[in-house]
Amino acid sequence: MNKVVQVENLSLSLNGREILKDINFEVLQGEIFTIVGGSGSGKTSITKCIVGLWKPTEGKVEVFGKDINTLSIKELDSLRKDIGYVFQGSALFDSLKVWENVGFYYLERTNMSQKEIRQLALEKLRLVGLDEDVLELYPSELSGGMKKRVGIARAIATDPKLIIYDEPTSGLDPITSRMIDDLILSLRDKMGTTSIVVSHDLISAFSISDRIMVLKDGRTVQIGSPQDILSSEIPFVKEFLRSGFTHRINL
Numbered sequence: 001m002n003k004v005v006q007v008e009n010l011s012l013s014l015n016g017r018e019i020l021k022d023i024n025f026e027v028l029q030g031e032i033f034t035i036v037g038g039s040g041s042g043k044t045s046i047t048k049c050i051v052g053l054w055k056p057t058e059g060k061v062e063v064f065g066k067d068i069n070t071l072s073i074k075e076l077d078s079l080r081k082d083i084g085y086v087f088q089g090s091a092l093f094d095s096l097k098v099w100e101n102v103g104f105y106y107l108e109r110t111n112m113s114q115k116e117i118r119q120l121a122l123e124k125l126r127l128v129g130l131d132e133d134v135l136e137l138y139p140s141e142l143s144g145g146m147k148k149r150v151g152i153a154r155a156i157a158t159d160p161k162l163i164i165y166d167e168p169t170s171g172l173d174p175i176t177s178r179m180i181d182d183l184i185l186s187l188r189d190k191m192g193t194t195s196i197v198v199s200h201d202l203i204s205a206f207s208i209s210d211r212i213m214v215l216k217d218g219r220t221v222q223i224g225s226p227q228d229i230l231s232s233e234i235p236f237v238k239e240f241l242r243s244g245f246t247h248r249i250n251l
């Protein structure tokens, strides 16, 4: 199977502080690969290295077979069109309507008419379970779950081959969280996309992932199938699962 992402010996220091240390993993085409770990363990930093926002201090990150840190700005720009990023907290533009948020890339970068962009936005919104009723709304008029869906619709607007979801279920109630899980699975099935998910939500991680990476203080503790992780004998993984699931049950 094709490797969509390959991370080799990735280390990252920021302001002299070691954030990531010797991370190695690959993500295969069509796979849902989830990164879990405590706050500040480096999950988002890995995704920033994958999209080329941060340059590794050591090691290499290849996306679609290209070393992300040797690309020209033009090449990086073109490669990013194939990567959809669903931001933590959705990061919608408050002053833009839903269709303008979803069609932002096309409004900014193409000569397509507003009518065409609105139609394209509607197609993407339908894929995430929304319809024309939301096109003219502003983000402030949406529920948390709808904002996440709009954020996902924006991320898939350019038909990316890889989607990175940063905390897609954070701040959502359990029922809406499971809907977002189903959406991630259905987008993979409908569009064949490869997904990297950063999550605190263990129920989500174990429901949707093909493989899970557990991080601690910027280091990999374990990578494996959900079953491998659930049956792990590594004390940190056992403790992480115990506290993660107990926290959910106590909500």
Ligand SMILES: Nc1ncnc2c1ncn2[C@@H]1O[C@H](COP(=O)(O)OP(=O)(O)OP(=O)(O)O)[C@@H](O)[C@H]1O
Pocket (backbone or CB within 6 Å): 014, 015, 019, 037, 038, 039, 040, 041, 042, 043, 044, 045, 046
């Ligand atoms: N711009 C930055 N400059 C310096 N340090 C940073 C910067 N951004 C993040 N860090 C540090 O890098 C470490 C990893 O942060 P990161 O956001 O990758 O963790 P995370 O696992 O995604 O956390 P969370 O689950 O809380 O979002 C943290 O200690 C954080 O303080």
